[in-house]
Amino acid sequence: MANELQNRNNFFDNLMNMRNLMNDDFFSDLTPVANHMKTDVAESDKSYTVKIDMPGFDKKDIHISYANDILTVTGRRDTFDDDSDKEGNILHSERRYGQMSRQYRLPDADRKAIKAQYTNGVLTITLPKKSEELDDDSHIEIE
Known part of the structure; x- marks a missing residue:
């Protein structure tokens, strides 16, 4: 029994x-791409700061663009190292290859002043906001 x-x-x-x-x-x-590109976005009076987890990517395989108030970040992984045993057997693999991309609406950033750093699998992008020049002649008299 x-x-x-x-x-x-x-x-x-x-x-x-x-x-x-x-x-x-x-x-x-x-699985949504957002699960693979965890992001924090912070805003101050002077800038936006975007931090994206992108572990395992080479810096050369990350593309960043900013147009029409949209920040686009794309990562591409064509291959990865094979961790199989001596006979080439892999029991289970969760690593993926291909392309993933995310977009963030961040209005009025100064495109020429955007900076990006990639350290320890975290991409940090700083987008300074366009400075508004105050015009002293903006006052309008009422007739």
């Missing part, structure tokens, strides 16, 4: 493991 119970438990454990693997594979392509 104990063997029969053990075999039944192993059968159900194997079914659950297969279901989990199938769900992982089935839903992995539906």
Whole structure:
């Protein structure tokens, strides 16, 4: 009786493991890009600061652009190092390759003054705001 119970438990454990693997594979392509590019955006009177987690990317594979008040960050990973054993076997791999991109609406940034740094897998972009020059002649008299 104990063997029969053990075999039944192993059968159900194997079914659950297969279901989990199938769900992982089935839903992995539906995971939103936002889950892969965790972002913090801060705003002050003078600038925006955007911090994006992009671990495992080479600096040369990250493209940043700013146009029409939209900051676009794109990362591309074509390959990754293979961590298989001596026989080339990989039991499970969650690393992906391809391209991911996010956009952020950040109005009135001074495009020529934007700075970016990539350190320890975190991309930090500082976008100074355009300075508004006060015009002393803006007062209008009422007639």
